Amino acid sequence: MSDEHAHDAHHVNYTGIFVLLCICTALSIVFDVGKPYLSRAALLILVLGVATTKATFVLLYFMHIKFETGWKYVLLAPTMVLACCVPFALAPDIAYHYYEVIVPQSYVMAEEHVEGHGAAAHSPVEHKAESDTHGDHQHDDKHAVKKADDHKAAHPTTTEKK
């Protein structure tokens, strides 16, 4: 929202913006429903694209950034740069490391892999490399979900008992 002058000078069709935001939210749900037919990368782009569009409309029209003067750049530009620092600083060691991470969770992945596909066929290292080549962990997720489904079929989880 802006000061009185800006408010008077720029008439905004708020109802139109609201309808647009609702359509965007509905689109996100549609993408969620269509998850099985979309690749991980496509889902990521579509869903985050919709979110960015929504955020832009809220920022520009509901928060009246569009009608503010140059101070908005002075204030928001450094903020946005600093906001990116944490993920960029953490990513090399936590998200994209060149080395194999051995944590208890890796053993579970290895066990499930061995029991699911046979030890000789693929090593977990190869399995991880495959996932990374595809740029996502969908394979791992599907496998985990399948295991979970098999498990649930035999024995209801705590969730289903409730």
Place this chain on the structure above:
Amino acid sequence: MGVAVPHGKLGMWLFLGTEIMFFSAFIGSYIVLRLGSPGWPTDPEVTHIRIWAGGLNTFVLILSSYIVVLAHEAMANRQFLKARNFLWITMGFACLFLSIKSYEYYGKFDHDILPGRIPETHQQACQKLIGRLEAASGFLALEDEKNTLERALADGKGGESAEKALKAKLLKINGDPDAPEGTPERAGELTRRKAIRESYQGFMDQVSVNRAISAEGQEKAEKLFHMVEGSPKTKDHEKVVGKLEEWQGKHPELKNVQIAHPILYGNLFASTYFLMTGFHALHVIVGMILFSLVLAKGSRIGQNPDDAVVLENAGLYWHFVDLVWIFLFPLVYIL
């Protein structure tokens, strides 16, 4: 010479600048951690993430943002009563948002999807089950009670009547040697509880899922990371599930014990989920407090020109809360 913007508004924007960094640190860390954790839980049946709840909350926040804009517009047009009504509607939507969030949190607490409480390996799932079985059997608690009673009896405080009461309690726990053979009174509560405990203890001690990875095995896995011999742990976990049903059939005390399934990176998921959504919910509450400052004026709303400034700044804050949720919804609920 200065910036052509009211001080209050500039202050609010500066504050929102810090808020952007605050939330982007959380969201950025979440993305980085998730990218570095293959096998991150995404199945809604495992995570108890409800897309309908997230979608509904998104709609509620967008609608409330729209209503706030209308309230500000009404205030600018000197339609103060209308502005006040719009603010009450916004407060209603804020309450609805928090109610839906509470429902979601209730589900997480109910199913123990909490940071530090989720087993991530079969061994941890087994240990959690053992903890639940131990609590349900009540043997250790009863043994503690017995020791306390015996100490109190040895102290001899409280006179004859207290001693009599302590002895009666101990008799119930230890069993009555004068009772007919084969009756529960003769065996006592402690023996009965011990039998429950023994029914599962031997099996759980032997089952491979309850054993930590040996140093040799770990070294081998670290070197090869192939696990060429395979692992019987998953199969053993299935056996434990079958056994639990058997024990529950024998001992009603164990009826409510639920099996614990490992969820890979479940604790990290729970930590980031509660951190992000929890702080967002706190911001919703703060937004409600800001609106209350305007609503507290009652029918005098708008008489003071500052009311419009407070409403404008509260509105900016509210839109920011909406903005954060716009990103949390796809990141936590959809992807």
